[in-house]
Amino acid sequence: MEASTVLKLNGLVKRFGSILANDDVTLHLQKGEVLALLGENGAGKTTLMNMLFGHYLPDSGNIEIRGVNGDLVPLELGNPSAALASGIGMVHQHFTLAENITAFDNITLGAESLFSLRRNQRKAEKKINNIMSNSGLEAPLDIPVGRLSVGERQRVEILKALYRDAHILVLDEPTAVLTPQEADALFSNLRRMTNHGLSVIFITHKMREVLSFSDRLVVLRQGKNVGSMETSNASEKKIARLMVGSETQKVSPKRITPGSPILSLNDISVAGRSKRDSLQNISLILKSHEILGIAGISGNGQNVLADLISGLASPYKGSILLKGVAIQNINPLNMIKLGFGRIPEDRHRQGIVGGLSVSENMVIERLDDPLIQNFGFLRSSVINDNAQTLSEKYDVRGPGIDQASRLLSGGNIQKLILARVFEQQPEIILANQPTRGLDMGAASDVQRHLIEARDRGGGVILISEDLDEILGLADRIVVMRDGNLNDVNSSSREAIGLMMAGESV
Amino acid sequence: MIRIEPREKISNSSTIFIPIIAAIVSLLFAAIPIISAGANPLIAYVEMAKGVFGSVFAVSEMLTRATPLIFTGLAAAIAFRAKLWNIGAEGQLYLGAIAAVTVGSGFFDLPAIFLLPLIIVLGACAGAVGMVAPTYLKVRFGADEVVTTLLLNFIIIIFLQMLLEGPLQDPMGLGWPQSAPILDQGMFPPLIDRMRVHSGLILAVILAVIAHFMIKHSVWGFKLRAVGENSSAAKHAGININRSLFGVALLSGGLAGLAGVSEVAGLKGYLTADLSPGFGYAGIVVAMLAGLSPIGVIIASVFIASVFVGADSMSRAMGISSFLADLVVSVSLLCVLVGGFIARFKIVRAGTGTRFYD
Numbered sequence: 080m081e082a083s084t085v086l087k088l089n090g091l092v093k094r095f096g097s098i099l100a101n102d103d104v105t106l107h108l109q110k111g112e113v114l115a116l117l118g119e120n121g122a123g124k125t126t127l128m129n130m131l132f133g134h135y136l137p138d139s140g141n142i143e144i145r146g147v148n149g150d151l152v153p154l155e156l157g158n159p160s161a162a163l164a165s166g167i168g169m170v171h172q173h174f175t176l177a178e179n180i181t182a183f184d185n186i187t188l189g190a191e192s193l194f195s196l197r198r199n200q201r202k203a204e205k206k207i208n209n210i211m212s213n214s215g216l217e218a219p220l221d222i223p224v225g226r227l228s229v230g231e232r233q234r235v236e237i238l239k240a241l242y243r244d245a246h247i248l249v250l251d252e253p254t255a256v257l258t259p260q261e262a263d264a265l266f267s268n269l270r271r272m273t274n275h276g277l278s279v280i281f282i283t284h285k286m287r288e289v290l291s292f293s294d295r296l297v298v299l300r301q302g303k304n305v306g307s308m309e310t311s312n313a314s315e316k317k318i319a320r321l322m323v324g325s326e327t328q329k330v331s332p333k334r335i336t337p338g339s340p341i342l343s344l345n346d347i348s349v350a351g352r353s354k355r356d357s358l359q360n361i362s363l364i365l366k367s368h369e370i371l372g373i374a375g376i377s378g379n380g381q382n383v384l385a386d387l388i389s390g391l392a393s394p395y396k397g398s399i400l401l402k403g404v405a406i407q408n409i410n411p412l413n414m415i416k417l418g419f420g421r422i423p424e425d426r427h428r429q430g431i432v433g434g435l436s437v438s439e440n441m442v443i444e445r446l447d448d449p450l451i452q453n454f455g456f457l458r459s460s461v462i463n464d465n466a467q468t469l470s471e472k473y474d475v476r477g478p479g480i481d482q483a484s485r486l487l488s489g490g491n492i493q494k495l496i497l498a499r500v501f502e503q504q505p506e507i508i509l510a511n512q513p514t515r516g517l518d519m520g521a522a523s524d525v526q527r528h529l530i531e532a533r534d535r536g537g538g539v540i541l542i543s544e545d546l547d548e549i550l551g552l553a554d555r556i557v558v559m560r561d562g563n564l565n566d567v568n569s570s571s572r573e574a575i576g577l578m579m580a581g582e583s584v
Numbered sequence: 585m586i587r588i589e590p591r592e593k594i595s596n597s598s599t600i601f602i603p604i605i606a607a608i609v610s611l612l613f614a615a616i617p618i619i620s621a622g623a624n625p626l627i628a629y630v631e632m633a634k635g636v637f638g639s640v641f642a643v644s645e646m647l648t649r650a651t652p653l654i655f656t657g658l659a660a661a662i663a664f665r666a667k668l669w670n671i672g673a674e675g676q677l678y679l680g681a682i683a684a685v686t687v688g689s690g691f692f693d694l695p696a697i698f699l700l701p702l703i704i705v706l707g708a709c710a711g712a713v714g715m716v717a718p719t720y721l722k723v724r725f726g727a728d729e730v731v732t733t734l735l736l737n738f739i740i741i742i743f744l745q746m747l748l749e750g751p752l753q754d755p756m757g758l759g760w761p762q763s764a765p766i767l768d769q770g771m772f773p774p775l776i777d778r779m780r781v782h783s784g785l786i787l788a789v790i791l792a793v794i795a796h797f798m799i800k801h802s803v804w805g806f807k808l809r810a811v812g813e814n815s816s817a818a819k820h821a822g823i824n825i826n827r828s829l830f831g832v833a834l835l836s837g838g839l840a841g842l843a844g845v846s847e848v849a850g851l852k853g854y855l856t857a858d859l860s861p862g863f864g865y866a867g868i869v870v871a872m873l874a875g876l877s878p879i880g881v882i883i884a885s886v887f888i889a890s891v892f893v894g895a896d897s898m899s900r901a902m903g904i905s906s907f908l909a910d911l912v913v914s915v916s917l918l919c920v921l922v923g924g925f926i927a928r929f930k931i932v933r934a935g936t937g938t939r940f941y942d
Contacts, residue, residue, distance in 0.1 A: 389820060412822030421820070429820045434813035435806075443810060443821040452803050459801065 083110040085278050086131075086247055087151060091140035093126055093302075100126040102302040103140070108247065110145075113269060113279045115289040115310070118299035119322055119518040124282045127299070128249050132169045133159035144247070168240025172251040174232050178225035182218050182235045183207070186242050203242075210241050213275060215268040229376070230261040241272075248272075250281040254288060258376055259546065259576035266292040284322075286315045287547070298322055323519050332530040337554060338367035341538050342507050344387075347397030351383040351562070358383050359562045360397070365507065365538040370529060372553025373542045373564075375579055380562035381542045382424065385511040388540065389421045390414035401507075415444050420505030420532075422496055424512045424542075426489070430496045433485030437477060438466030440484045441499050473498035474524070490521030497528050508532050508539045514548060526552060546572060591930050598927045606923030610916035617911050621904045628898050632912075635897025636890045642897070644779040648851065650889035651781075652677070652860070654788035655843035656867025657874060657881035658795055659711075663836035665799065665876050666812040668829055672718065672733030673840035674864025675740035676711040680841025681848040682744060683710035685752065685855045688766035696769035703770050703849055704787070704842065711841015712834040714740065719833040723826045737864070745857050754854065763855040772850035784846030788882075791839065795878035808832055840864060873920060875928075891916050 086108040093101040101123045108114050118124045129135045131142060136157035144165045146152040155161035176185050187203050204220075211217055216234040224232060233253065240248055248269075254262040266288070269279055283289060289296055290310060297307040298321040306321045342365040351357030358380050365371050375381055386392035387399075390411040399406045401417055414421070423429035431440045442451050442462055450461060466480040475494045477487040484495060493513070500508070510529060514522035529539050529552065543549050549556055556567040558578040567575055615625035636646050656673045663670040683706045692699060718736065721727035747753075748761040755764070772782040799805035810818040811828045819825050843863055848855050870888060874880030895909035 390822075391820065410822075411820055412824070415822050423820055428814070429817050432810045432814040432817045432821075435810060439806065439810075443806075443818075443823075446803050446806060446823070455803050457801055457803060457806060 084108070084151065085110050085145040087143040088127070088131065089141050089143065091127065091130055091142070092138045093123075093130060093135060094138050099302050101130070101137075104299070104302070104304050106297050106304055106307065108278050108280060109295075110278055111273045111276055112295060113273055113281070113293045115293035115296040116280055116282045116299065117284060117289060117296055117318060117322060119284065122299040122322075123302040124299055125251060126302075128169065128251065128280070128282065130156070131162065131249065132167060133157055133162040163243060166244055166246040167249065168237075168243060168245025168247065169249045170233070170236045170240060170251065170253065172253075172255060174236050176224045176232060176235060176239075179223055181221050182224055182227065182231075182238075183220040185224055185235055186220075186239045190243055207238060207242060210238060214241065214272045216241075229256045229378075230258075230265075233257070233265070241277075246277060248277060248279045250279065252282055252284075254283070254285065255544070256376070258580045259572055260580055262288065285547075286318060289313075289318065290315065319519075332370075332533070332552060334554065335368055335534065337369035338536065340364045341367050341402055343400045345398050345400065347387070347394045347399070349383050349387050349392050349394045351380060351392075355561050356380055356383060357562050358387070358394075361562070361564045363557070363564060365540060367506075367536050367538050368533055369555060370533050370539040370541055370553045372549035372556040373540065373559050374546055374549050374556055374567075374575055375544075375559035377544055379559050381511070381559055383562070384559070385421075385424060385509060385542060388414070388419065388507075388509045389423065390419070415503075418503075418506040420500035420503060420508045422493075422500060422508070422510040422513050424515075426492050426496060427485075431484045431492055434483055436482060437470070437475065437480045437484045437487070437495060438462050440495055441466050441469055444499060445503070469498040469502060473501075490517050493517060493521060493525060497525065501528055501532060504535070504537075505532070506537050508537055509542075510539060511542045512544065513541070514543070514545070546575060550575075591928060602923045602927045603920060606919045607916065609923075610919035613919065614912045614915045617908055618904070621908060623902045623904050628902055628904075631901040632894035632898040635901070636894040640776065641779065642893070644776060644781040646886070646889050646893045647781045647785055649893050650885040651785045651788055651850065652843040652847050652863040653866055653870050653885035653888060654785075654792060654882055655839050655846060656863050657870030657885055658788075658792055658867075658878055659836045659839035659843070660867045660871035661874060661876045661878060661881050662795060662799075662808075662839070663832055664812075664871055666808050666829060666832040667815070668719070668722075668832055668836070669730045670715065670718075670733050670833065670836045670840075671730055671868065672714060672736050672837075672864070673843070673867050674860060674862065675733070675737035676714040676837045676840035677844035677847070677860050677864050678740050678744050679710040679714045679837075679844065680707035681844030681855050681859055682747065682752070683707045683841070684770075684845045684848045685763040685766060688770035688849060689764040689854075690767060693767070694769070699767065699770045700772065700849070703766070704845055707845030707849075708838035708841045711839070711844065712837040714841070715833040715837030719830055723829060741857065744855075748855070748857060752855070761857065765854040766849050770849060771853065772846065780851060782846075782850035784850035787842070788846070791842075792878045792882050799878065804831065840867070843867070869917060869921075873917075873924065875924070887920075888913075888917070 084107050088104060088106050091101050091104045104127055116124050126135065130137045133156065142154040142156065143151040144154045154165055177188070183204070186207060207220065216237055218227065218231045218234040218238065224235060227235065233256070237248065253265060257265065273279060290313065293310045295307065295309055296313060296318070298305050298318065300322060344361060344363040346360050346362055347358055348360055349358040356378055373381060373384070383392060387394065390409050390413060393409045399409070406417065427433065432443065435443070439462070442465060445451055451458060463480065469475070470480060473494045475491050475498060477491050484492065487495065508529065513525045513529070517525065529541065533539050541549065541553060550570065550572070556570070556575065557564045558567055558575060560579060560581050565578055567578065611629060618625045618628050634642065636642055656677065659673045659676070660670065684703045687706050688699065688703045692702065694702065714736065718729045718732035721732055722729045745761065748763060752763045754762055772784045775781045775783055775785065799808065807818070807823050807828045810821070810823055811825055815825055844859070847859055852859060866888065870881055870884045873884040873887070891913050895912040896906065899906045899909045
């Protein structure tokens with residue numbers, strides 16, 4: 080091994096009950112390198128990083144890290160403070176910032192001596208300013224973090240790690256919350272820092288980022304390191320094959336001509352949690368035979384729009400027309416009866432009732448149906464047969480249809496919801512982040528069903544943060560920003576990205 | 585660092601053995617105060633068993649004690665299933681009892697076949713009325729029903745005391761704060777001659793069986809479970825949460841009201857302000873012990889009634905302080921609750937967790 084190795088993971092094994100999360104994983108990181116860690120959901124990426132950071136204790140294996148004198152020394156396992164002290168910084172996907180205090184306080188919090196009475200504020204400020212000018216990561220230090228944008232918060236999170244003299248930075252899905260432009264800026268800043276000697280591991284499942292920004296990549300599958308290569312030798316096909324073990328086909332629908340309008344929102348306003356996250360005078364037309372993609376950074380009114388179409392929120396102004404007729408009672412039950420199929424964003428919280436069985440969850444939206452009930456009593460044989468049939472048809476796998484649905488994996492929960500929604504042949508489908516967190520197989524199942532529904536004559540509203548998904552599936556794209564909808568004329572990533580960031584094109 | 589996680593599956597053997605082990609452990613613990621009171625714990629436990637199962641009279645006493653617990657236990661179990669925390673069964677019990685003596689003590693002079701059902705229905709309605717305001721406040725303004733139902737208990741008891749010294753006071757009662765007695769034809773018929781156990785028990789058991797069936801097999805029960813397990817998913821799926829909550833609230837209040845009816849029209853005959861030694865609150869313990877299952881409520885009520893009656897009779901037979909009986913009751917309840925907790929949850933050391941994050 081060359082002298083410039085800063086980190087080595089040797090044969091790490093981690094078992095959770097019967098699940099082998101990491102199986103003899105060995106990898107190394109060079110100084111000044113950007114290493115991409117790829118894998119499907121459940122491949123063991125986060126477990127591996129949690130062992131590196133001392134959150135989990137490996138069952139066997141060890142970790143070596145470059146010490147002060149330049150030699151590799153073993154890292155004390157299962158101890159986050161040891162990991163911090165040896166210069167490992169971790170930026171989690173969900174930020175760990177206190178929102179009510181300033182960025183400066185967040186950065187210095189916990190890094191000061193407990194026993195000094197006075198804070199050495201000037202020295203800390205100087206250090207942070209130094210880091211900011213070296214790395215290009217700028218963030219306002221003196222206002223509460225709660226008022227910063229997501230991109231700024233992420234920079235504060237990275238500054239926090241660098242302030243603790245991290246020389247190895249681990250980023251867990253850093254671009255999930257960023258616009259393409261913000262992501263590009265982040266990576267160019269990371270590149271500046273690696274030129275100063277920082278080494279970076281970033282976890283992702285976005286091919287594009289891996290191919291354009293990393294030096295080397297490691298693919299995990301079912302807890303094993305199944306391949307590592309120089310990025311210059313990699314291709315999208317090669318990586319996908321490693322990730323899933325076989326080649327998958329990208330879903331790319333045939334374009335068809337949309338039909339007549341079936342749903343129109345006229346000048347609708349809905350109150351949300353904040354001004355930015357509410358709908359202001361929006362109008363929208365959905366046609367049959369059409370997938371309408373709604374792009375945008377989350378928190379710009381997408382969830383309010385989803386709530387409106389699901390029947391959970393009512394407008395204080397404007398009207399919704401279904402085939403030209405105004406919908407009077409906007410509530411979930413009425414929307415279901417009018418032929419709306421809804422795939423909610425949070426499948427655990429809104430999609431299923433975890434304590435009810437799989438078969439019960441498959442009929443929960445049609446309890447009034449005389450097929451399901453007789454004088455108020457459930458027809459359990461019909462309900463079970465229905466679940467049996469749908470489980471086979473939609474490939475829902477789990478411990479059994481009479482078992483609690485919370486025992487299913489995320490992908491199977493989503494398939495349960497698909498079965499429930501698509502079996503009713505809805506005319507209008509709302510899919511809110513339908514493939515988030517799913518592995519490639521389940522994600523392409525979801526996309527296939529959306530395309531089938533469109534081909535059958537339905538209209539699909541697809542809300543997604545994944546621009547690649549929208550570009551691949553949607554027949555028409557609108558961008559949501561600050562509670563407004565803007566039509567997209569060009570289909571270039573760059574133009575859409577700029578609109579997501581709020582710039583006029 | 586330790587963490588507590590729910591078990592995904594509760595094994596069959598643990599549901600049978602953990603309560604038995606808990607009962608044995610509780611007997612071991614309870615032996616300490618018995619020994620220090622100067623009695624032989626083995627003899628004490630024999631006396632305790634005799635006091636519960638030793639004679640027809642003993643069994644009758646135990647079942648008499650279990651009857652109101654089944655009603656209040658059902659009231660709590662059904663409400664808690666929907667995550668509606670009705671702590672007001674004590675007050676609703678008194679509302680039911682007030683209704684029972686109001687209509688039963690001569691207001692209507694009807695034959696038994698009409699009067700007893702009338703008392704039952706009106707008593708249940710009165711209990712249900714006690715849940716209207718707390719549920720409305722919860723649904724409309726988000727007021728915490730734990731607070732509102734609990735505080736309503738005190739209001740109702742003071743209201744009762746006013747009634748017992750005013751309009752409801754028995755004119756023949758020599759000035760005691762008690763109501764006029766319920767007419768003979770308004771009383772629950774006894775189950776065994778010259779014993780106190782009455783047919784209110786039959787009503788309680790039938791209602792428990794019906795509740796069990798309805799929760800499992802009716803659309804109403806489906807909605808109740810969905811609302812309790814995950815109200816936002818239930819709402820998204822088109823279930824009217826507020827309507828479900830109101831239905832459950834009225835039913836829960838009604839069942840608690842029946843506890844009052846059964847005590848006053850099955851046992852005492854007239855109403856005083858100390859009708860219930862906390863049956864409303866004990867119902868919460870019964871429901872938790874039963875794992876919120878209506879059939880389990882019957883078993884849990886019999887268990888708690890056995891401990892109460894057995895410990896009481898033991899302290900009399902052994903000549904030891906009756907406070908020891910309360911102690912035995914508390915220790916065994918704690919042991920069984922801890923046992924139930926161990927059956928449902930597991931304790932994990934952090935870092936070795938079985939959760940699989942990725």
